[in-house]
Each structure stands twice: as C-alpha cells, then as structure tokens.
Amino acid sequence: MRTYLNPIVLQRADPWVIKHGDGYYFAGSDPRYDGIALRYAADLDGLQSAPEKTVWRRHESGPASKYIWAPELHRIGNAxxxxxxxxxxxxxxxxxxxxxxxxxxxxxxxxxxxxxxxxGQIVTPIDSFALDATTFVHRGTQYLVWAQKDPAIEGNSNLYIAPMSDPWTLGGEPVMLSKPEYDWECIDFLVNEGPAVLEHDGRIYITYSASGTGPAYAMGMLAADTDADLLDPASWTKSAQPVFRTCEANGQYGPGHNSFTKTKDGAQDIMVYHARNYTDIDGDPLFDPNRHARAQIVRWTADGPDFGVPEPDALWTPKSVDVLPSDGGALAGTAPVSSRKMA
Known part of the structure; x- marks a missing residue:
C-alpha cells in the first residue's frame, strides 16, 4: 500500500485536495487567515515544494475581512x-x-x-455562525453540507445538508444531520464541523471533526445508502465512536478536518487531513500554525472505510510559533526546516 511522505504540506490546516487532469490541486487554511492560495503538483508528495498562487485576499473591512478559513476548490459543470x-x-x-x-x-x-x-454569501435560514461548506453532486442534484450554530441548540456548530439551485444558492430547507452529543464530540467545545463526502460501493459517507482544535480533535462519520433520501435524517447512521483520533504512539495529535481524493490511477481513496506532532501549545490552538497536512490510503472493509491511525511523520518539521515562508523551506532529503526533529 502506498505510503506518503508526511507531512505533505507544512502549516496548512483544513487541507483540501482535488485530483484533476494529471495532478492535484491543494488549498488550505493559511495560519495568517488572510487569503486563499492554490498550489498544483503531479503527486501529493510534490505539493510542499510547489509554487503557491494567491487567488483571493480578504477585504479591508466588512463581512469577509477576517479569519479566512477552510477554502475548498470544486469543479462543477464547466467552472x-x-x-x-x-x-x-x-x-x-x-x-x-x-x-x-x-x-x-x-x-x-x-x-x-x-x-x-x-x-457572494451563501444565505441560510438562520443568520448565524456558519463555516466549512463542502459540496457534492449525487444523481443530478447538487448538495451543500456545512457546519452552523443554531441559537436554540447548545454548542458551537451542528452539521446540515440542503440541495442547491446553483453553486452559491440553497434550493431547499436545510436538514440537521448531526449535533455534538457524545463525550468525545464535546471536549473543550461542543463542535461538529469540517464535513467531507466519500462514496463507495453503494454507500455515501460524511466524515466530520469534533471537539476543540487541540489534541482532543477527532473525526466522526455518518453513512447512508446511495439510493436513500439524503435529506431525511433517518437515512443516516452516526458512528458512536470516533473513526480517526490522536495516536500518541505515532506522535500525531488532533487529526481532523479532512478531505478525500484518489490515487493517480483512480483505484484507491486517499484521506488528506491535518494534525500536529506536539501538544505543548501556548494559548488558543487556532493560533498555533503547525497543523500540517498529511495523507494516507483509505482501507475498505465489509463494514465501510477503515482509516486506521495517523501515520508517523516521515519528514523533519518545525516547532515554531512563526509562520514559514509560503514554500515552507526545505524538507528532509535536502536540508531540515528546523534543527529540532519532533517526535
């Protein structure tokens, strides 16, 4: 089974990878939270050294002027x-x-x-904290899945799904699919966020992330049959336990906010996610820049996807509160980006 040289991109949380043509496009949250950049490489292991192109910057003021989070690149129709x-x-x-x-x-x-x-903005019936929009097309209908705060429900965010009338407009009433309810979803904060969609062998899976963004951050999963009504909450089953979580033995903490892509031949699914390789965080984990992007193959069983555990790092990585240059500096195999190797 293919093993990737993790981390594949330094200091890019909420990693989004889409396979297109002969290679891969990458987007993620820059720790400066000030814009959106893309990079392209023929292979996932080439993304770290690939040039990064900023395609949009935050406004000076107003609704899109702070904390630019979790950009996702999608090809829908001819755009x-x-x-x-x-x-x-x-x-x-x-x-x-x-x-x-x-x-x-x-x-x-x-x-x-x-x-x-x-x-413009995707308008939802409740005007509240909303983030982490992802989209997919199933049997001719485009759906949006996202995280949002309902003032009537305790916690930061729940997961919702709705059909779309065009790529920026909801075409029907949102339906809540999940809210934080298990203990592992409610550590530090009550959170369900970062949904990602994967389809395989007659089933649709939505992974998501829960709890605060430190070591407790972990992934859960919803599943439905492909011929079910995806707008009916009863069509979905929810895993009672996390499907991907911290692995102290491998030095990987708080894995989550993943995306899915394919191997070059299209035969295998790849999960791309972020994690840290240390726990000594000063202050709010959101402002520690070292959530690095990582990748590993999804294993399939009769019961669905088996994500295993976060694999250990194969490359030298920095432990620094500083934001690296956009190319991340050199990696193992040339010169280390830091004189300190993290366990």
Missing part, C-alpha cells in the same frame, strides 16, 4: 468554485466570530488564473 468561511469581527468582540460562508467562481480552465469572481 471552478471555491467555498470558504470568513468573518467580520475578532474573537474578543463576541463569543463566536461572525463567520459566514462565501463562494468564488472562475470559468477559466486553469483555476490558478486571476479571473476569480465573488458570487
């Missing part, structure tokens, strides 16, 4: 779309930042061109 979350206020101004979900469109063949157009 490219980027879904992301952005806020207007700082954390200290309110209990939760004012994140809402936004969409960019590019009709060029190359998504790294400069022709991205803002399509």
């Amino acid at each position: 490219w779309y980027i879904y992301f979350a952005a806020a207007e206020t700082d954390f200290e101004d309110s209990g939760l930042p004012t994140h809402r979900m936004f969409v960019l469109e590019n009709i060029d063949e190359d998504p790294m061109s400069d022709h991205w157009v803002e399509k």
